[in-house]
Amino acid sequence: MQVIEFFESGRQEHWLAQIRRSDWGAAAFLADLISRGAFFDTVGAGSKVLLLTEGDELISFCTYAEKDDIQPTELSPWMGFVYTFPEHRGHRYAGKLFEEIERIAEAEGTPEVYISTNHIGLYEKYGCEFKTMLNDIDGMPSRVYVKKTAALPQDLIEKRDGHG
Numbered sequence: 001m002q003v004i005e006f007f008e009s010g011r012q013e014h015w016l017a018q019i020r021r022s023d024w025g026a027a028a029f030l031a032d033l034i035s036r037g038a039f040f041d042t043v044g045a046g047s048k049v050l051l052l053t054e055g056d057e058l059i060s061f062c063t064y065a066e067k068d069d070i071q072p073t074e075l076s077p078w079m080g081f082v083y084t085f086p087e088h089r090g091h092r093y094a095g096k097l098f099e100e101i102e103r104i105a106e107a108e109g110t111p112e113v114y115i116s117t118n119h120i121g122l123y124e125k126y127g128c129e130f131k132t133m134l135n136d137i138d139g140m141p142s143r144v145y146v147k148k149t150a151a152l153p154q155d156l157i158e159k160r161d162g163h164g
Contacts, residue, residue, distance in 0.1 A: 001059065001093075003100045006034070006049035015051055018058035022083055030063070030081045043067050043080075048104070050097050060084040060093045064101045069136040070116050070144060077105065079115045079147070098126050098147065106151040113149065116142045123147075 006015055012034075019031045030049070033039040040047060044066025052060040061083055068078035079101055084093050105113050115123055116136060120143070124130075128145035136142045 001052060001054050001096065003096060004051050004053055006051055006061075009051070014056065015058060018051075019061060021058070022085065024083055026081055027061075027083050044077075049081075050100055052093055052096050058085070059088045060097055062094065062097045062101070064104055064113075068114070068116050069138075070114075070134045070142060071137050073134065075114045075144070077110060077113055079113055082115070082117075092125070095126050102147065102149050105149045109151050111149055111151050113147045115145045115147070117145065118143060 006012060009015055016031055016034055019027055019034075022028070030039075033042055034049070039049070043063065047063060047065035047067075049063050050061060051058055061081065063078070063080045065078050065080055066076050068080040070078075079098065082094055082097070101113055105111075114131070115128060116134070117123060123145050126147070128147045131144045131146045133141050134144050
């Protein structure tokens with residue numbers, strides 16, 4: 001198994017078709033954003049779609065994005081559109097994607113990553129902690145979790161390096 005980034009894969013049509021296999025409405029929305037060329041405008045220029053693959057098969061996917069369905073907010077970045085295909089559930093495969101997100105966030109000096117969900121007991125298994133309740137873009141309450149990374153906040157990095 002490997003984690004690849006959708007836009008760097010060179011096989012966007014194949015992976016888009018794989019995302020569309022999902023029976024989840026949010027996955028259809030993600031596929032629509034990508035196919036219309038609206039993904040980056042919607043979730044932020046530096047955002048990524050991470051895919052956990054086994055050969056040509058898509059096991060699980062998620063996004064690492066500047067914005068998610070809690071807007072407006074100063075919280076950023078977000079893990080979103082987290083999905084594992086039913087035949088692969090129960091093996092903690094999403095954790096491999098979260099490890100990649102944590103690696104990216106640490107490289108960016110980002111100490112926290114957020115996730116908006118209505119699930120209780122799922123993301124806690126991956127080290128996420130409940131932070132607060134906020135309304136999503138449809139005005140519905142959503143649970144916001146935070147995943148701490150090993151990164152230092154940018155202001156501490158600057159102080160440490162003598163630039164602050």
